[in-house]
């Protein structure tokens with residue numbers, strides 16, 4: 001990857017594409033690239049939907065090579081949801097395709113003429129930008145059909161649905177998977193709204209004629225890749241739990257630990273959790289002829305994604321993630337897997353973050369907009385209200401924070417405006433520290449302390465005690481920032497945290513790719529560099545220590561069954577970035 005594509009969406013006479021060298025961004029990839037571009041080029045005090053913000057897409061450092069499980073793509077900008085820096089990460093095919101064309105980043109700049117909407121097609125011949133007015137208002141799956149009819153299903157597509165066009169703060173960016181379904185999403189932080197503000201409906205990326213990226217030291221790369229893949233296959237989480245059940249294997253685990261935030265974070269266990277567990281979903285899918293073991297991109301050795309079909313065997317949605325099953329299921333008192341899957345499909349189709357959308361519905365239920373457990377009501381809210389952009393839909397589409405504000409509720413489970421995912425911070429205190437202090441707002445993936453608190457991966461830190469959580473979250477946040485730059489899927493973390501030889505093999509893949517001699521210390525240094533840039537951007541955007549806090553009710557309201565509150569002190573939280 002040796003070039004960057006910049007498109008000035010507001011250039012006189014229409015969008016103008018310029019392909020240039022990497023310059024100061026040489027060596028960066030994924031989150032490292034997106035956060036560095038935003039840090040260097042976006043005024044921190046700009047409006048996220050204004051012309052000064054930039055929308056950055058970057059494949060990981062080794063994406064597009066034969067490195068196992070490395071097809072991730074990062075989307076970055078200033079977030080309209082948090083007001084801070086944002087990197088949202090997705091699987092699907094786009095990362096590999098973009099990397100094989102040699103692009104380390106696509107940067108959308110400026111603002112188009114009012115009402116303009118464009119399609120960008122990128123292939124080996126260059127870049128073509130054309131009017132996308134006929135695609136306006138299309139949901140992602142209909143859009144995919146039209147793109148497939150024109151370009152075939154070997155290309156990759158990055159797109160927004162109506163939520164992005166309406167610039168909703170919970171709007172996602174969709175990425176097509178191996179079967180050209182727009183089912184993988186850079187979900188968090190309203191990145192879809194920023195793509196919408198740049199006037200881009202869809203980016204079609206075609207790597208026909210291009211080859212897999214070649215490592216500089218093929219033998220070293222190949223040997224390391226073999227050891228790495230073996231390590232993924234032998235670890236019980238990456239080799240068995242995730243391939244068999246997907247991430248929803250966590251429903252029973254988290255529920256049994258008393259950390260399952262049922263009914264808008266009002267209790268820590270859900271008595272009907274087994275009805276929506278990964279085991280239940282997998283059994284249903286096997287019986288119906290779906291597929292619970294599927295890679296979201298080619299070359300994934302873990303294969304945690306899946307295909308969910310209805311009772312007649314027709315595709316309903318991709319296998320929903322644990323966080324989605326929680327947000328639309330246990331969080332809302334909904335126990336029908338088909339309803340949860342319908343909601344997952346609607347989120348993907350309209351282009352919405354499933355976490356913030358489910359959290360918003362949970363808040364709406366608490367506010368009495370629809371009854372708790374009202375499955376048809378939840379579908380109506382997403383499909384008819386958010387999808388159609390009604391006034392109520394606009395509130396919900398702004399996420400849990402805007403919904404709580406509109407209906408006068410204190411109990412908005414958000415940090416920096418972003419909804420907490422499926423782990424109650426009172427009973428998994430390490431992830432509570434991550435929610436509070438992450439540069440991204442409440443984001444479990446930013447420092448997945450659940451691994452060590454509940455799954456006993458990478459050590460054992462008591463989830464109910466404040467002790468040791470700062471150090472745990474700090475180390476995980478540093479490691480994750482680096483991992484998000486490489487292009488490897490975050491789920492490799494289970495294996496590399498537990499198995500030193502698998503971690504070493506991962507570093508050795510990078511060394512083989514670039515003919516370097518990096519060590520674990522260099523990985524840590526990269527993570528710190530990325531976090532420091534992100535933190536600095538947020539400070540310039542106006543964030544203070546007061547933004548690194550959970551809502552106060554998490555300190556006041558005890559969570560059953562352990563009767564615990566969040567008791568990591570403010571002083572401890574403020575020490576997270578002391579390294």
Ligand code: SF4
Pocket residue numbers: 069071091092294295296297300301302303304305489490491
């Ligand atoms: S582990 Fe799952 S999310 Fe990660 S790349 Fe593979 S299928 Fe996609």
